[in-house]
Amino acid sequence: MKVLVASAWPYVNYVPHLGTMIGSILSADVFARYARLKYGKDNVVFVSGSDEHGTPIEIEAIKRKTNPKSLTDQAHEYDKHLFLDVWEISFNNYSRTESETHKSFVMDFFKKLEKYMITREEDIPYCEYDKLYLPDRFVRGTCPYCGYEDATGDQCENCGRLLTPSMLINPRCAICGRKPIFKKTKHWFFDLTSFSDKVKEWLEKSETMPNNVKSVALSWISEGLKPRSLTRDNSWGIPAPFEGAENKTIYVWFEALLGYISATKEYFINKGEPEKWKEFWFGKDVISYYFIGKDNIPFHAIILPAMLMATNENYVLPTVISATEYLLFDKLKFSKSKKIGVWIDEAPYIVDIEYWRFALVRMRPEEKDTSFTWKEFVRIVNTELNDDIGNYINRVLTMVNRYFNGEIPGYREEIYKDEDRQLIKLITESPKKSSELYDRGKLKAATDPLLELARFANGYLNTRAPWDLIKNNRDEAANVLYITANSIRTIAIMLYPLMPRHAQQIYDLLNLGNIEDEKWDNAGEFILKPGHKIKSEIKPLFKKLDPDFEKNVEEKLEKIREELTKTRPPLLK
Ligand SMILES: [Zn+2]
Ligand SMILES: [Zn+2]
Structure with missing residues (x-):
């Protein structure tokens, strides 16, 4: 089995915010980390890259009297550093649309699609001063409906009506303010219409495609x-x-979609295996996962498959498109100008990035738009992470040290109680339940079994109270700590996709090796055998956020933002 994991390519002219992160890149990373344990490291390739072309950046370069490439070079490096070094995103290849492999792949690809191209003449606004065809949003003028003087060529922000540039009264170029002329120019159109039936049939037949994606795409069709x-x-x-x-x-939009393929190709070229990318794009047993926000559904569920079909080369079509609903910030849309939200370069100054990773997955908007609130963030960190998971681990391992000299105690099945068997059953079943949900692209739901296991195990520990048992029923205390210590290994593996560094710390406490060498399918087994020695010094894994966190965080954020504005590259300020 080969698994391709693809995250939507972020447009490089902004620093992603938390919503972008959970909508694509972080979700894809969590899935990729799961998939490597489940299907084997070498069978998983995870790709994305910076989407850096297009008129908005070209215009930004004109305004700054520089060239677009120098702007995107800096912005690409900035974003890439944030993903790889700060957010621990485990891309196999984080590429960019300026990569030579991508550019030549895209040109070859569309050359093959020439028979599906239709040409048409269009009237496009052109600024003679800037020597530039102006995209809709770069023509401004008076709205013909309401008289608002600063409407853009696609929409009037005052009355909300959709417009075209030629409808504007007194149109002007948004860069220089001069009046544009309208020039006839020929354009190439991809004949999507002739793929309607094929795409529809493919979607209807798919047993893996999530329903929200199917219904949006089918209604478009x-x-x-x-x-x-x-x-x-x-x-x-x-x-x-x-x-x-x-x-x-x-x-x-069209070329960035092909980035999934070109980045896979580039990854294997760089590894010295230039043909191997084909195993992930033409193989018989490939599954492919795309992590995107819901606004990108038509591009991934209709346009990409249609383009792949048009080549007649048997490209693997998406298996699962995991499209999130929107993450809002306190019920509002993230907005840079209105200072609503948190951006991914600000986040590490607030708390450890893995707390963010954990909390964002727990808030992942899988069924409906979800609002990020500081209150909910505090609850997730303090209750779910610190109490349910962290304290449990700490209590068990401290007792193994205190009562059994740091060795996993021996066990006697003949005196197992019902509660013991219940917990054993849950340890065995939780990774399986979680795995089924991961495979359907339901990441938040896939972490529910982890929390259920930790909560049940906490309750179990309180009921069985090994600190009492040890006094006159040492064998039962041994059973309890044998079972709970093994549950901690299960918890560590299930936590790994969200918090790789902390999961490894748990493995270190258990005196086990590299967690990345584990197999998901063994996560529910009892690997810690009697006599196995754990670390003698057990420190708490997590910290609660302090009681004033919620009160002070916005002010703190404001200061961080002020500092960062000075150091962000020009395109991202
Ligand atoms: Zn208007
Ligand atoms: Zn102009």
């Missing part, structure tokens, strides 16, 4: 798929490889 405009008249992008399309580039 039932409304009728139109040819999608594939080319743009800007220069910051990948040249369109069609005859007569000189000076045109491929629309960023």
Whole structure:
């Protein structure tokens, strides 16, 4: 079995916020870490990269009198550092759309699709001063409906009506303020219409595709798929490889989707195995997982499969598209200008990044939009992480040291009580339950069995009270600590996808090796045998957030943000 894990490519002109993180990259990482234990390290490839082309960045470069590449070079490095070094994202390859492998792959790919291209003439606003075709949002003018003077060419922000640039009264270029002219220009459209039936059939037949993705995609299809405009008249992008399309580039959305393939290819080229990427894209036993926000469903469930089908090369189509609903911030949309939210370079200054990882997965909006609140964050860290998991581990291991000299005690099955058997059953079953949910792309739900196990085990420990048993029933105390110590190993493996560093710390306390060499399917087994020695010094794994945390955090955040604004690269300020 080969497993491809793909996370939506973040557009490189902003620092991702918590919502972007749980909507794509962090979710994909949690799944990839699970999948490596489940299916074997070498069978999993996890890719993403910076999406860096397109007019917004080209225009930013014009405004700053520099070139787009120098802006995205810095922004790419900044984001990449945050993902790899700060957020512990375990990409096999975090690439970028400026990579040579990507650019040549994209041109070859679309050359093969030329027979599915339709050309049409369009009237596009053009600024003669900036020598630039202006995308809709870069034309401003007066709204024909309400008279609002600063409407953009796609929508009036005052009355909410949808517009086109030619509808604006007194249109002006958003860069220089001059009046644009309208120029006829030829564009290439991908004939999505002819793939309607094939994509529909594929979606309806799929037994793995989550329902929310199916229903959004099928309703798009039932409304009728139109040819999608594939080319743009800007220069910051990948040249369109069609005859007569000189000076045109491929629309960023189409080329970024192909990044999943080119990044896999690049990964294996860099490893010196240039053909091996094909095992992940044409193999018979490949499963592929895409982690995206719900607004990206049509691109991944319709356009990507249609493009792959159009090659006639038997590309593997998505197995599971795990599309999250929106994460809101205290019921509001994240907004940089309104200072609503937390950005991923700010987060590590608030608490250990693994607390964020844990809390965000526990809040993952799988069924409906979910609001991030500091109150809920505190509850998850203090109660779920610290009390349910951390204290339990601490209590058990301290008692193994105190009562049994740091050795896993021997056990006597003939005196097992019902509660003992219940906990053993839960230890065996929890990783399986969790695994089934991970395989369906339900990550938050997949962590519920971990919390259920920890809570049950805590209650069990209180009822069985080994600190009393030890006084006159040493064999039963031994049974309790034998079972609970083994449950800690299970908990560590189940915690690993969320908190890899802390999971390894638990493994270190248990005096076990590298947790990344474990197999998920063995997580419920009793590997700690009587006589196995654990670490003698047991320190608490987690810390509660202090009582004033909620009161002070926004102020603290404000200061951090002020500092970071000075050091962020120009494109990300
Ligand atoms: Zn209006
Ligand atoms: Zn202009």
